Structures are given as C-alpha cells and as structure tokens.
Amino acid sequence: MEKSKASTKSSTLFVASLEKGLRVLKAFGQKQDGYNMSNLSLAEIAAACNLDNSAAQRFTNTLVELGYLEKNPRTKRYRPSVNLMDLSYSYLLCDPLVETAMPILIEVSRKHNTSINLGVLQGCDIIYSARIPHEKVPYAATIPGRRVPAFCTSGGIAILSHMPDDYIDSVLHISDQKKYTDWTITETEEIRARIKLARSNGYDLSFQQLEPGEISTAAPILDSQGIPIAAVQIPVYMPTWTVESASKEIAPIVVDVANTITRALRSHPNLV
Numbered sequence: 001m002e003k004s005k006a007s008t009k010s011s012t013l014f015v016a017s018l019e020k021g022l023r024v025l026k027a028f029g030q031k032q033d034g035y036n037m038s039n040l041s042l043a044e045i046a047a048a049c050n051l052d053n054s055a056a057q058r059f060t061n062t063l064v065e066l067g068y069l070e071k072n073p074r075t076k077r078y079r080p081s082v083n084l085m086d087l088s089y090s091y092l093l094c095d096p097l098v099e100t101a102m103p104i105l106i107e108v109s110r111k112h113n114t115s116i117n118l119g120v121l122q123g124c125d126i127i128y129s130a131r132i133p134h135e136k137v138p139y140a141a142t143i144p145g146r147r148v149p150a151f152c153t154s155g156g157i158a159i160l161s162h163m164p165d166d167y168i169d170s171v172l173h174i175s176d177q178k179k180y181t182d183w184t185i186t187e188t189e190e191i192r193a194r195i196k197l198a199r200s201n202g203y204d205l206s207f208q209q210l211e212p213g214e215i216s217t218a219a220p221i222l223d224s225q226g227i228p229i230a231a232v233q234i235p236v237y238m239p240t241w242t243v244e245s246a247s248k249e250i251a252p253i254v255v256d257v258a259n260t261i262t263r264a265l266r267s268h269p270n271l272v
Helices: 005-009 016-027 042-049 053-066 082-094 096-112 154-160 165-174 188-201 243-265
Strands: 030-032 035-037 069-071 078-080 116-122 125-132 147-149 204-207 214-222 228-237
Touching (some): 016 053, 042 053, 053 069, 082 125, 096 116, 096 243, 116 154, 125 154, 154 165, 154 188, 154 204, 154 214, 165 188, 188 204, 214 243, 228 243
Antiparallel strands (some): 030 035, 116 125, 204 214, 214 228
C-alpha cells in the first residue's frame, strides 16, 4: 500500500518541488470526461495539477529544458518527450519480475494464440508492467504502464484474494467504486464475495467489469512467503467467448502460467 500524501509530506526529507514536477508529468495520459490528456495547454496543466499558472509555467519550462516535455512552437501546447521512455526502460530492465515473466508470457501467447498481461498492485490500482497483445484491442490497452482499478478487474481481485482482510479493507476504502460498464460490481459486499470466490478457486473471472464485451481471467503470482506480488491476466472477448468457455479453457492456462512464474522467481539471483 502506498503511503498517504499526508504522511509522506510530513517527512523532513520530502522535496515538495520535485513532487509538483512529477505531478506535471503524471497529468499526461490521464483521462478527463473521456478525453485522453496527452497534449495539454499551460492552463490545462495548471488545472490538472492544482497549480497556479506561474508555478505550472516554471515546472513545464524546466521539464522542456530537461527533455522530458516537448512544446509545440505553433500551438504552445505540451506533450511528453521520447526521453520519458528512459525511465520506463530503467524500470523494466531492472525488475526481476518482468525479466522472469516475459519469456513465459511470450511462449504462452504464441502457444494459445492469445493476449496475456502482467499486472502489479499499486495503491488501489493495477498497473500493467508487461503486455503481450494479440487480438485487435484499443491501442491504450496494449501499452505497459496502463493503470486500471483493482476493485473491479480480475488482476486486482486475484491479488486481493491472497491478502489479509484488513489490507483488503484499506484498498476498498480508497477505491473509487464507480461503474465503468452496466455490469461493473460496485457494492462492497459483492466485491468481497468475488474476492472470497477467487480465494477458493485460485483465480478470478470477471464479466464486462471494465470494458463491454471483455471476459477477463487472472491468477496471482506469489513470493516465497505466499504473498501476492502480481497477477497474470488473459482477456477474451464476446461473442467468441462465454463465461463458461473461458472458465473451462482460459482459467487453467492462467493458473498454470502464474504458478510457473512463481516457481521461476524463487530461483532468481536477485530474489534469493
């Protein structure tokens, strides 16, 4: 669980200006009223980051000079620079989980002709750290780094199913349990029931919880102490698939892949 902003900011080592600069970078790629905020004016950055225009201008100018933002000389709007990929590259290169899981995910995708994703829990969200796309899905759904709510996604439910009840309570408490589709389960007790079922089954299968037409199945990857550190997730789509066929054919694959990665991680030199 991430520290709250209040507890983090109470530290004498906390650098508020750095936090504000990172807040500017995080504004890009967010969604507001269904609009993908990837190309922003100075006023839009200020509003998204809760900064006054003067502060927003200082931070954006600094990030442009450092090469992390680009400014269109004609429109005066800002967008992320390719240099930001250096940060993503550093993470993916140094993460033993992605290093271990990637060849396994690639092989399973090839063998079963399917998309497959690796997600980690961060606060109340799942962040996809590795994705092997196959089917024709929206571009945003193929990119590592996408953040989705844990409370209604199969990866989130699968990870929470191996967490203690007080941890589950804390995640649900900070979750924005809103409807993403007509089928999204938002009632806390129903979410708890899903978590309990996933704990019993060893996987979660979600029906149109985040995207219409999507049936998503996920199973947890566990560390040597049995603590979930990630989830393997495979999405399939209606009408080709049904809940029954996904449960019969996809669930065993997901569980097997998660168990394979769990075993492989325990021999990783950086985790032994």
